[in-house]
Amino acid sequence: MSHRTPGLAKIGALALIAAFAAVACAGSSNDDLLAKVKAADKIVMSTDPEYPPQSSLAADGSYEGFDIDVGTEIAKRLGVEIAFETPSWEAITAGSWAGRWDFSVGSMTITTDREKVISFSSPYYYTPAQMAVLPDSGITSLDGLAGKVICVGEGTTYLQWLDGTLDFGTATPQTKPPEGATATTLKSDRNCAESWQAGRRDFDGWLSSVTTVQGAIDAGLPVMKLGDPVFSEPLAVAFDKGGADPASIVTEVNKLLDAMRSDGTLKALSEKWFGEDLTTKVGG
């Protein structure tokens, strides 16, 4: 081809690498998240609309659900607009959001693992975790699932419970998982129930929140609750520790949640979407 100055290409490549190195060394800004949100007059919330009644899509494509309402109420009390993003659940629980969204009202359980990368508010409600089986499986108690396969959603606390790594950091008593039971995951909790409905028998048990299990039963799926809930998890609003400093916004949101609790807003929303008040702590 045409004769080129040999050094030109090398100089260009070196300049590019130097530029990248320079910006890579630039650390993340240490603004305050609350200040950033107030300045932008907008707060961006992450949500995964595959989880009625917490979050799902209305027929016109807008989001609706308990989590959506709680998030909207928080934004309203902060005095800012709300916008939604829909990353995958695993991206949300892993932290390092790179500022793509500001907070998550997504029924995220407070665990010590997650606290390494996530800053949690105080819990806004609690959900019991319910084991379910097929009615014709002949299993009548948790022990019947010993050594069997249990289906859970990816990245959920139900998976952590089965793996024995679930830690709320409180003295909440937890039932032990069935001896020798192993977990298999599908993308979303509901996919497990649909798998049973389709006639597949890859697993014998399904662990999910009591609201999801009840939803499956109400939809006529071949699902039966097995025993009492195995644990009750505290669910909170989540902020990224790896981005702008969330300390002041967490304090602010905690104040707002207290106000929403005392004026009955949270209870009303819970009863609207779940048919019962899940916002107060039950048991230990």
Place this chain on the structure above:
Amino acid sequence: MATVEASAAMVEAIAGARRRDQLRFRSIFFATWLVLVGIIVGGLAAAGKVDLEFLGEHQAFVLGGIPVTILVAASSIVIAVAFAIIGALGRLSTNAVIYGLASFYVSLVRGTPLLVQILFVYLALPQIWIEFAKIPLIALGIFALAFNYGAYMTEIFRAGIQAIPRGQLEAAAAIGMTGRLTMRRIILPQAVRIVTPAIGNEFIAMIKDSALVSIIGVQELLWRAQRAGTPEFRLLEALLLAALVYWILTIVFSVLQDRLEKRMAESDRRL
């Protein structure tokens, strides 16, 4: 006189027979397709796996992903062609550094799964520079797809460029055209005609691969199908609808590509 009319009549008869044969072939071909589709739909309906009420309620939302899918596929293929031309020129370069860069690009990108590349672009770019997080997700998806397809199409373009007879290059040099001018005026225009069928194929494959960007949250067809179906335990129906749409898009663009090829080959056909 009589013989000419007889020959004319014979030609007409033969042409007519050929047309009838073609028509019969086409009708039986379409009928076969209808039967096969009927068997699949019938089988699913009989198994109770098709809930028309659910489809009726959600089809508008799911189908709303079609423009996004087409936008992603079309933008990606255009940018991929740009990557491919640069890559092909690099692979043909006599400069060791440029050749090395181009070969590295092709090897690395063809050697890692596309899904991994899409996730990498989503997760790793903001680590290099935080401002990259502001790039809209759809742009990230398009970039990842284009970057990937560019590597595969590099080889297509390289073959297209090398297919131009050396004699043309020598003639261009003889009349004093520089290498760059030759490439721009002589080689690339002809290479484009040679590679157009291959690019058409890549675009059709790209329409399906665009489904992968749903993993980073781009609200295209597959994403919408999953979000519509999962909450109501009807993921199967939703995915069937999405699959049907991808199939129809593929057929439509295949027909268009066919027409384009015929149009481009006109200069080769005899009158």
